[in-house]
Amino acid sequence: MRFRGKLVDISCIQHFTRVLGTISKIIKSCVLRITPTTWYFILSEKVVSGGVQIWCELPQGHFFDEYAMDGVSAEDNEIYLEVVPENLVKAIRTAQAAKWIKIKLTKKHAPCLTVEVDLPTVSAHSRLVVHDVPVSVVPHRMWPDYQEPELPQFDVSICMPQIKTLRNIVEKMKNLNNCLTLAANYNGELKLSVSTDMVSVSTHYQDLVNPVRRDMGSDEDREPQAFSEAKIDIRRFAQFLSGQQVIPNRVICNIVHKRVVHFYLQHEDVSLQYFMPVIAT
Amino acid sequence: MALSTQQSNDDDQYVLLAKLDNVRHVSTILKAIHFKEIATLFASPMGLKVTVEDAKCVQANAFIQESIFHHYIIKEEQVNFKINLTVLLECLTIFGSSAVPGVSTSLKMCYAGYGCPLLLILEEDGVLTDCSIKTLEPDEVLDFNFLSTNVINKIIMKSECLKEAFSELDMTSDVLQILLSPDPPYFRLSTFGNSGSTHSDFPKDSDMVESFQCTQTQTNRYKISLLKPSVKALTLSARVSIRIDNRGFLSLQYMIKNEDGQVCFVEYYCSPDEDVDEAEH
Numbered sequence: 194m195r196f197r198g199k200l201v202d203i204s205c206i207q208h209f210t211r212v213l214g215t216i217s218k219i220i221k222s223c224v225l226r227i228t229p230t231t232w233y234f235i236l237s238e239k240v241v242s243g244g245v246q247i248w249c250e251l252p253q254g255h256f257f258d259e260y261a262m263d264g265v266s267a268e269d270n271e272i273y274l275e276v277v278p279e280n281l282v283k284a285i286r287t288a289q290a291a292k293w294i295k296i297k298l299t300k301k302h303a304p305c306l307t308v309e310v311d312l313p314t315v316s317a318h319s320r321l322v323v324h325d326v327p328v329s330v331v332p333h334r335m336w337p338d339y340q341e342p343e344l345p346q347f348d349v350s351i352c353m354p355q356i357k358t359l360r361n362i363v364e365k366m367k368n369l370n371n372c373l374t375l376a377a378n379y380n381g382e383l384k385l386s387v388s389t390d391m392v393s394v395s396t397h398y399q400d401l402v403n404p405v406r407r408d409m410g411s412d413e414d415r416e417p418q419a420f421s422e423a424k425i426d427i428r429r430f431a432q433f434l435s436g437q438q439v440i441p442n443r444v445i446c447n448i449v450h451k452r453v454v455h456f457y458l459q460h461e462d463v464s465l466q467y468f469m470p471v472i473a474t
Numbered sequence: 475m476a477l478s479t480q481q482s483n484d485d486d487q488y489v490l491l492a493k494l495d496n497v498r499h500v501s502t503i504l505k506a507i508h509f510k511e512i513a514t515l516f517a518s519p520m521g522l523k524v525t526v527e528d529a530k531c532v533q534a535n536a537f538i539q540e541s542i543f544h545h546y547i548i549k550e551e552q553v554n555f556k557i558n559l560t561v562l563l564e565c566l567t568i569f570g571s572s573a574v575p576g577v578s579t580s581l582k583m584c585y586a587g588y589g590c591p592l593l594l595i596l597e598e599d600g601v602l603t604d605c606s607i608k609t610l611e612p613d614e615v616l617d618f619n620f621l622s623t624n625v626i627n628k629i630i631m632k633s634e635c636l637k638e639a640f641s642e643l644d645m646t647s648d649v650l651q652i653l654l655s656p657d658p659p660y661f662r663l664s665t666f667g668n669s670g671s672t673h674s675d676f677p678k679d680s681d682m683v684e685s686f687q688c689t690q691t692q693t694n695r696y697k698i699s700l701l702k703p704s705v706k707a708l709t710l711s712a713r714v715s716i717r718i719d720n721r722g723f724l725s726l727q728y729m730i731k732n733e734d735g736q737v738c739f740v741e742y743y744c745s746p747d748e749d750v751d752e753a754e755h
Contacts (some may be wrong), residue, residue, distance in 0.1 A: 354601070358569065358570070358598075358599075358601070361568070361569060361570035362568055362569065362603070365564050365565075365567060365568045366568070368560075368564050369561065369564055390608070391558055391561055391607065391608050392558070392561045392565065392605060392606065392607045392608065393605070393606050394565060394568065394603060394604070394605045394606075395603065395604050395605075396568070396601060396602065396603040396604075397601065397602045397603070397604075398601055399600060399601075399602075400600070
C-alpha cells in the first residue's frame with residue numbers, strides 16, 4: 194500500500210481546505226477511500242448508532258498536481274482508511290499560503306497520513322511543517338460495509354432555498370423542539386414545521402425548482418400539490434446547514450414519504466450525499 | 475384569488491388584528507423585558523403593553539403604542555392574556571434578528587379572543603412563516619402604586635454613561651445602593667462585593683444629565699439580581715429617567731428609538747431591599 198499526493202495551486206489548496214472543513218463539521222470520524230481517480234469520505238452508521246449515511250466524492254484531478262497510489266493488490270487498487278477529518282483540517286489549516294502540500298501515507302509508530310507543508314519565507318531558508326495524522330487501515334473484508342448507498346425511488350425532489358436564510362430559521366426552530374417535519378411537493382413548495390404543546394410554527398417556501406425526474410413513469414398520477422413529508426432530528430439538520438463552508442451550487446432535497454430524507458450537495462466538482470435518519474411517527 | 479378574499483373575511487373574526495412592516499420594531503422592545511419566560515399582554519385601543527414580573531419585587535412593562543403598527547384594530551376595550559415570551563420572541567425573530575439592510579420582515583398578528591391562540595404570520599422575501607402560540611389564563615399583575623406626586627428624587631439622563639456603570643456591576647454584591655441627593659455626591663451607585671466596595675458618582679452638572687430634580691437625600695438598596703435584567707433595556711435606550719418615591723420604590727423609564735425614529739418606552743419598577751431599621755418601625 195502506497196499513497197502520495199501533492200497540491201501546488203493555492204486556489205486548489207484553499208478549496209480543498211474548505212471542502213474538508215465542511216466535512217469535518219458534519220462528520221467526527223469516517224472512512225477515507227482512496228482510489229486512482231477519487232477521494233471518498235464515507236460515513237455509514239448502523240441504524241442503532243444513528244443511521245446517518247454520508248457519501249462524499251472529490252475527484253483527485255481537481256485538487257492534486259501529483260498523485261500516485263498502489264492499493265492493497267492489483268485487482269483491488271484501493272485504500273480504505275479510518276480518519277478524523279478534523280485532524281486533517283487542523284493539519285492543512287496552516288497551509289493557506291503554502292507553496293505546496295504533500296500528503297503521504299506513512300508508517301511511523303502507527304499508520305499516519307503525513308501532511309508536509311512548505312511555507313513561504315522571506316529568506317532563502319524554507320519552512321517545512323509536518324503533521325502526522327493517525328489513521329487506521331480498514332481491512333479488506335470490511336470494505337463491503339462502505340459501498341455507495343443505493344438511492345431509493347424518491348416521492349419528491351426539490352432544490353433547497355438559500356442555505357443562509359434557511360439556517361436562521363432552523364436555528365430558531367431548534368430552540369422550540371427537537372424534531373422538524375420537512376415536507377415538499379412537485380409544485381415547488383417546501384414546508385418546515387415544528388410543533389409543541391405551546392406553539393406550532395411552519396415556514397413555507399414557494400417557487401422552488403423541482404429537478405426533472407429521471408423516471409417519470411411510475412408515479413405520474415401523483416398530484417403535484419400533494420406533500421411528501423418526513424420528520425428529522427432538528428439538531429442534525431442545523432449542524433448540516435451550519436457546517437457549509439462552501440456555498441454549494443445546488444442542494445437537492447429528496448424525500449421518500451415518512452422513510453427517507455436525502456440531501457445531495459453539488460459544488461463544482463465535489464458532491465456530497467447525506468442520508469438523514471427519519472424519526473418514526 | 476380565492477385565498478385572499480377568504481383571508482379578509484377571516485379577519486373579521488379577530489378581536490385583535492395588528493400589522494407591521496418591520497417586525498424588529500416589536501421584537502427589540504420585547505427583548506428589553508425578556509428576563510422571565512412568561513409575560514402578560516394587555517391590548518387596548520392605545521396599543522400593546524407587555525408585562526414581565528419576577529419575585530413579586532420587580533416588574534417590567536414594554537409599551538408598543540398603536541402608531542408603531544401600520545394597521546391596528548381592536549374590537550374590545552381591553553384584551554389580555556399570558557404568553558410564553560421566549561417562544562414569542564423565537565417566532566418573531568425566526569428570519570434572523572440582525573438587521574439586514576433592504577430586507578425587513580412583515581408581521582400580521584391576530585387573536586380571536588379568550589382561549590384562542592395568538593396567530594403570527596411573518597413574511598420575508600416571499601417566504602411565509604405561520605406561528606400559532608397558545609395563550610394562557612391571565613393573572614393579576616402587581617400594582618406598585620407608584621404615583622408621580624410621591625416622587626422625591628428624579629433624574630433624566632442620557633443612557634450612555636449609565637450603560638457602562640450597569641454592565642460592569644459587581645455581581646458578587648447582593649445589592650445595588652442608589653444614593654440621590656441635592657448635595658454632593660448627588661447621584662452615586664455603590665456595590666459591596668467580595669473584592670471590595672465600588673462607588674460610581676455622577677455629577678449633576680454633567681452633559682449627560684438632562685434634568686436633576688432631587689429634593690432630599692435618599693439612600694436605598696435594591697437586589698442586584700433584580701436590577702441586572704434592566705441592562706437589556708438600558709443598552710437599547712437613548713435616555714433614561716430614574717425616579718424614587720417616598721417609600722423607596724424605584725422606577726426606571728427607558729426611551730427607546732427604533733430605526734424609523736419612532737419612540738417607545740420600557741419601564742422597570744423595583745421594590746427596595748428590606749431594610750432592618752425600617753422593618754422595626
